[in-house]
Amino acid sequence: MEVKKAPRCDLETKRSVFLQIGLIVSLALSLVAFEWSSAVEASTLDFYGVEMDVPVEIIPITTHKEVEKPPMPKSxxxxxxxxxxxxxxxxxxxxxxxxxxxxxxxxxxxxxxxxxxxxxxxxxxxxxxxxxxxxxxxxxxxxxxxxxxxxxxxxxxxxxxxxxxxxxxxxxxxxxxxxxxxxxxxxxxxxxxxxxxxxxxxxxxxxxxxxxxxxxxxxxxxxx
Incomplete structure (x- = not known):
């Protein structure tokens, strides 16, 4: 005896619809996740990418040649x-x-x-x-x-x-x-x-x- 499903209970006919909805939801979640990670990464880069303008003073090193002292004159x-x-x-x-x-x-x-x-x-x-x-x-x-x-x-x-x-x-x-x-x-x-x-x-x-x-x-x- 063949069992017949009621048309409203037969999900096979809606399978393709569910598949398309699932794909759409998956893609949406993927896009949301990607955008969220990019925003966090960009914020992190902005924080650590600050350049501090610290002036550096270069002091020239002057070398003095040691001058030989002349011998003391005789008294x-x-x-x-x-x-x-x-x-x-x-x-x-x-x-x-x-x-x-x-x-x-x-x-x-x-x-x-x-x-x-x-x-x-x-x-x-x-x-x-x-x-x-x-x-x-x-x-x-x-x-x-x-x-x-x-x-x-x-x-x-x-x-x-x-x-x-x-x-x-x-x-x-x-x-x-x-x-x-x-x-x-x-x-x-x-x-x-x-x-x-x-x-x-x-x-x-x-x-x-x-x-x-x-x-x-x-x-x-x-x-x-």
Whole structure:
């Protein structure tokens, strides 16, 4: 006996419809799921993709080349005429008040006018004087002399005797080394003597005269 289904209970006829509805729902759910994941991913990327503008200051590194320190110069003591008037005759020849018995003097030349006197005397009634006196002379020499570098390097020492004439106008003339030590020391001694200011001229018998002087300048390096 054949069993027959009622037409309203027969689902076979609606199978294709259900299949289409299922496919549509599946596709819809897939699209919703895809859009949701994309939105979340985009939001995440936006959060982690923020760029922070942090200024970076580049400080240049400067390298300083180490400079070798020059060797310490030797300590130099310049010993000039001692500021001791009791030892003046040993250091500065200012002439003598006593006549040497064997000395020959041209008295006839001294009797003429001062303008005609070219002779150089060893003494006078009034000896020439450095401006300010003997103490000022010592100070001038001490502050003016510069120990030559060549002499310092070679440790050259000694005493240079410089001879010069103070003429009747007080000018320093005829400067020469009477007894030298080394060319560098000799030249320095000459330079200092020639740089002296005018002196008060000497007087003999009421007339201005030329007077000879000899000054020893001692150069000595202090070894410490």
């Amino acid at each position: 130099v003591d310049l010993l000039l005429i001692e500021d001791n008037f009791s030892e003046l005759e040993e250091t500065l020849d200012l002439g003598s008040s006593e006549l040497e018995p064997d000395a020959e003097w041209d008295w006839a030349a001294l009797e003429g006018p001062a303008e005609e006197r070219e002779e150089v005397l060893l003494l006078a009634d009034e000896m020439p004087e450095f401006p300010g006196g003997e103490k000022a002379l010592f100070q001038f020499l001490s502050s003016s002399v510069r120990y030559p570098r060549e002499a310092i390097s070679n440790e050259i020492e000694g005493r240079v005797y410089v001879e010069f004439v103070v003429d009747r106008h007080g000018k320093i003339t005829r400067v020469n080394v009477k007894r030298g030590v080394h060319p560098s020391l000799d030249q320095e001694a000459l330079r200092v003597i020639e740089s002296m200011p005018d002196w008060k001229p000497g007087v003999k018998d009421g007339q201005l005269v030329n007077v000879l002087f000899t000054v020893p300048i001692s150069f000595q390096i202090a070894h410490r």
